[in-house]
Structures are given as structure tokens and as C-alpha cells.
Amino acid sequence: MAFGVRFMSKNIGLDLGTANVAISIAGQGVALREPAMVAVKVEPRREVVAVGEDAKTMLGRTPEAIRAVRPMNEGVIADFDAAQLMIKYLLQKANDFSVPIFKPRVVVCVPYSITPVERRAVLEAVRNAGARSVHIVVEPMAAAIGAGLPVGDAKGCMVVDIGGGTSEIAVISMNGIVTAGSVRCGGQKMDEAIINYLRNEYNLLVGERTAEEVKIGIGSAISTRRRESAQVHGRDLITGLPHTVAITNEQITEALHEPLSVIVNALRNCLENTPPEIAADIMESGIYLTGGGALLSGMDILVANATGMPVVLSEQPLDCVALGAGILAADVPRLKVITSQAEDWK
Ligand code: ADP
Ligand code: MG
Numbered sequence: 335m336a337f338g339v340r341f342m343s344k345n346i347g348l349d350l351g352t353a354n355v356a357i358s359i360a361g362q363g364v365a366l367r368e369p370a371m372v373a374v375k376v377e378p379r380r381e382v383v384a385v386g387e388d389a390k391t392m393l394g395r396t397p398e399a400i401r402a403v404r405p406m407n408e409g410v411i412a413d414f415d416a417a418q419l420m421i422k423y424l425l426q427k428a429n430d431f432s433v434p435i436f437k438p439r440v441v442v443c444v445p446y447s448i449t450p451v452e453r454r455a456v457l458e459a460v461r462n463a464g465a466r467s468v469h470i471v472v473e474p475m476a477a478a479i480g481a482g483l484p485v486g487d488a489k490g491c492m493v494v495d496i497g498g499g500t501s502e503i504a505v506i507s508m509n510g511i512v513t514a515g516s517v518r519c520g521g522q523k524m525d526e527a528i529i530n531y532l533r534n535e536y537n538l539l540v541g542e543r544t545a546e547e548v549k550i551g552i553g554s555a556i557s558t559r560r561r562e563s564a565q566v567h568g569r570d571l572i573t574g575l576p577h578t579v580a581i582t583n584e585q586i587t588e589a590l591h592e593p594l595s596v597i598v599n600a601l602r603n604c605l606e607n608t609p610p611e612i613a614a615d616i617m618e619s620g621i622y623l624t625g626g627g628a629l630l631s632g633m634d635i636l637v638a639n640a641t642g643m644p645v646v647l648s649e650q651p652l653d654c655v656a657l658g659a660g661i662l663a664a665d666v667p668r669l670k671v672i673t674s675q676a677e678d679w680k
């Protein structure tokens with residue numbers, strides 16, 4: 335019996351990101367993080383060939399009959415069937431709950447600016463994947479909890495989650511959102527900016543995987559004295575042949591300027607709407623950065639320069655949202671407080 339009870343109490347945090355899906359099991363930490371991607375065979379009928387990491391390797395390399403699909407776009411479900419399959423597959427991979435009694439309670443995170451229709455789609459997709467119960471929490475709240483911020487205190491704290499499709503900003507106090515902002519701009523817009531830069535400057539066409547590799551490899555949010563360069567392989571748009579160019583970190587910083595200023599402006603707006611007492615608290619505790627975009631070199635300095643506030647890079651930026659959701663899944667009273675607060679401002 336004790337065996338059954340232990341399994342029944344499994345609670346899960348699900349971060350359904352645009353770039354990555356992360357799943358945490360309460361008390362155990364992050365069990366899985368994989369690219370939010372599905373490879374589907376279209377002919378003769380729609381059939382899933384690979385999910386997650388396996389599907390990402392296929393991106394841009396698939397034969398015509400197989401398509402690599404991103405079920406999530408800008409933080410919301412873009413392809414419902416693919417999303418549902420992906421959620422089901424990854425939940426099962428993280429924790430086998432095919433036996434009904436092991437069905438977990440799932441806390442799933444959504445962007446702050448999600449519409450009621452988009453919200454319902456997430457609820458339905460997770461329910462159909464076999465969850466016992468599903469609760470929705472906004473991403474920046476989960477990110478703050480996962481980063482270890484004292485969100486229940488009467489003091490204010492601030493978190494910026496820079497994901498693949500969206501960046502979420504929130505000022506939190508007493509388990510509620512005081513001010514928040516959400517822009518549909520994140521890591522993918524940065525990759526696109528690099529693709530456009532290479533096309534405009536060198537007539538070089540590169541795919542999104544290559545652009546992301548360059549960004550992670552030598553990208554920086556601010557200019558530095560460090561000099562680095564990378565060889566970028568692509569296709570010459572004039573000759574149509576494979577071509578390689580050398581690009582420097584300075585050039586990538588220039589290319590990233592526009593998407594980064596969208597994020598920084600949203601952050602400034604949010605601070606402008608923050609009550610002065612709470613702004614003073616944040617001045618003390620610092621702005622916490624989470625999400626994969628926080629790992630961009632110099633991101634913390636960019637935010638510090640733009641706001642004049644201290645900035646803290648959270649310890650596991652890619653895992654904060656899933657960890658926070660997992661903590662809430664295991665703490666129903668706190669989950670209730672947070673979701674009921676959420677109803678007030680929805
Ligand atoms: P989401 O929550 O939308 O799935 P994540 O928080 O998982 O997004 O972050 C994914 C994004 O972070 C991707 O766009 C990826 O390119 C970017 N990223 C990951 N690591 C780094 C890094 N070291 N430098 C810059 N960007 C990074
Ligand atoms: Mg995210």
C-alpha cells in the first residue's frame with residue numbers, strides 16, 4: 335500500500351516552452367528537458383516519427399515526406415495535435431504513468447499574456463495526455479519560485495524570463511503579480527536577426543540551427559574588448575553554392591541589437607509601472623534573470639546598464655520554470671493562493 339501511495343503522490347511541473355519542454359517531478363528536480371519539437375511523416379498519413387532531441391536533429395535535414403514541427407509558437411500552442419502528442423510522449427518518458435492510479439497532478443506554465451482560448455487549449459492538451467488534474471500558473475511566477483525568490487513576502491521581487499518565443503517580465507509581491515509585461519520576442523528572434531544580418535551583409539543563407547549555434551558560441555549582448563570569430567557555413571544566394579564566411583562577436587552584437595532592445599524596453603516599461611516602495615525592494619534584491627536567453631553572454635550587464643538596478647543570473651536559468659511549477663504541484667495550499675490571486679488580475 336505504501337508503494338501505491340508513494341507513486342500516487344507524484345506531482346509534476348510542466349514547462350511547455352517554445353524552444354524546450356522541461357518536466358520536473360516534485361522533490362526530485364528536473365527529470366527531462368528536450369527541444370519542443372516533433373518530426374511528423376505527412377504521407378500517406380500523419381504519423382509521429384520522433385519527439386524532442388531526436389526530432390531537433392532532423393530540423394532542416396528531413397526528406398520531403400517528413401516535417402519537423404514546432405508545436406509551440408510564441409509561447410502558445412500552434413499545432414494542437416502535435417502539441418498533444420509531444421506532451422504525452424515526454425510526460426511518459428519523464429515518468430511512466432500509464433497505469434491510471436499513477437496519474438499525476440500537473441502544474442503547467444503559460445505566458446502572462448495568453449488569451450482564454452489559448453489557455454483552454456493548453457488545459458485540454460495536458461488533460462488528454464493523462465494528467466489527473468491540471469493547474470495553470472503564469473510563467474514568470476513559476477520562474478520566480480524556481481529561482482528561489484520569496485514570492486509570498488510583502489517585499490517586491492522582479493524576474494525576467496527570456497525564452498525562445500517570448501520574454502516575460504513580472505514584479506511580484508505577496509504571491510501576486512504587481513506589474514507584468516510579455517513580449518513575443520526571445521531567443522528565436524535573436525536567431526532570426528543573425529540570419530537576416532548574414533543575408534544582408536554577405537548574401538549568405540543559413541538555417542536557424544546554425545544561427546543559434548553562432549549566437550551561443552560567440553554572441554554577446556554588449557560590446558566587449560574580447561575578440562572572437564566563427565566560421566559560418568551556408569549557401570551563397572548569388573552563386574547558389576555552399577559558402578563560408580568568418581564573422582566576429584562584434585558583428586553578432588550589432589545583429590542582436592534590435593531584438594534585445596525590444597526586451598529591454600519592455601523591462602523599462604514594467605519598472606515605470608512599479609510602485610516606488612516595491613522598486614526600492616527590487617533595488618535591494620536585484621532583477622533575477624531566467625530562461626535560456628539569460629545565458630547570452632553579457633545579458634546581465636545589458637539589463638543592469640539599462641535599468642541601473644543590480645541583476646542576478648539565476649542558477650539554473652533553463653530549469654527555473656519547471657522547478658517552480660513542480661514546487662507548486664506539491665504544495666496545494668500555496669498553489670490555491672497563487673491561482674486565486676491570478677483570477678483577480680485575469
Ligand atoms: P522556452 O521557455 O521558450 O522554451 P528556454 O528558456 O528553454 O525557452 O530558452 C531557449 C532559448 O534560449 C533558445 O532560443 C536558445 O537559443 C537560448 N539559449 C540557450 N542557451 C543559450 C546561451 N548559452 N546563449 C544564448 N542563448 C541561449
Ligand atoms: Mg520558458
